[in-house]
Amino acid sequence: MSELAYRRILLKLSGEALMGSEDYGIDPVVISRIANEIIEAHAAGAKIGLVIGGGNIFRGAGLAAGGMDRVTGDQMGMLATVINALAMQDALEKLGAKVRVMSALKINDVCEDYIRRRAVRHLEKGRIAIFAAGTGNPFFTTDSAAALRAIEINANLLLKATKVDGVYDRDPKKHPDAQRFGELSYDEVISRGLQVMDTAAFALCRDHNVPLRIYDLTVPGNLMRILRGENVGTLVRNED
Numbered sequence: 001m002s003e004l005a006y007r008r009i010l011l012k013l014s015g016e017a018l019m020g021s022e023d024y025g026i027d028p029v030v031i032s033r034i035a036n037e038i039i040e041a042h043a044a045g046a047k048i049g050l051v052i053g054g055g056n057i058f059r060g061a062g063l064a065a066g067g068m069d070r071v072t073g074d075q076m077g078m079l080a081t082v083i084n085a086l087a088m089q090d091a092l093e094k095l096g097a098k099v100r101v102m103s104a105l106k107i108n109d110v111c112e113d114y115i116r117r118r119a120v121r122h123l124e125k126g127r128i129a130i131f132a133a134g135t136g137n138p139f140f141t142t143d144s145a146a147a148l149r150a151i152e153i154n155a156n157l158l159l160k161a162t163k164v165d166g167v168y169d170r171d172p173k174k175h176p177d178a179q180r181f182g183e184l185s186y187d188e189v190i191s192r193g194l195q196v197m198d199t200a201a202f203a204l205c206r207d208h209n210v211p212l213r214i215y216d217l218t219v220p221g222n223l224m225r226i227l228r229g230e231n232v233g234t235l236v237r238n239e240d
Helices: 028-043 060-065 070-094 116-124 142-152 186-192 199-207 222-227
Strands: 008-013 047-052 099-103 128-132 157-162 183-185 212-216 234-237
Touching: 008 028, 008 142, 028 047, 028 070, 028 222, 047 070, 047 116, 047 142, 060 070, 070 099, 070 128, 099 116, 116 128, 116 142, 142 157, 142 199, 157 222, 183 186, 186 199, 186 234, 212 222
Parallel strands: 008 047, 008 157, 047 128, 099 128, 157 212, 183 234
Antiparallel strands: 212 234
16 A cells, blocks of 8 residues: 555546447446456555546437437436446446445435545445436536545545547647647646646636546556556646
């Protein structure tokens, strides 16, 4: 445990990360690999909270763009995150972890209600806590939910796992000469309009001094490298 640079983290996974090479849903191979990395980090002594998006099933903003009422679309998206949270719980428990899913929406038959003190207690007891249904409110993304939960559980690092190895000044898929940043301040990210997370999430982290690291989930071992203090991906934090 002494080797860890970060002892309590909030890991944000996109729903799309669970699809793997599929066009929809959850790839069992991918979710199993992610679960193994989380188990390794947990076994090393990290206390871990998780927030998982729902974009592999439903995305509220996309449904709204297609003509659906935005509130209804966002509520459907929240329910999609519960599905993903239950799938991750199953994958982690198959590997021997003790896991609790806590929902911002009341769905008592399948998971617990989110209560901040109970969430902290789960972490203290060595359980992995998965926070589902976003913030429970429409118009807020799961990025904002991840920032909020990171603050509430007193995480000393928020991790956003993506398919890109950090933050770039331009889309690296469209611009081969795009520059990757090793480190940025929150004010720089917001002023540059870098859309890695939404502005509300950045502002929450900035105002509560929670560092954020964006890294490539597809590279095996990256999570443990970060927990040991290695410079992986892009670090976003307040200026000294």
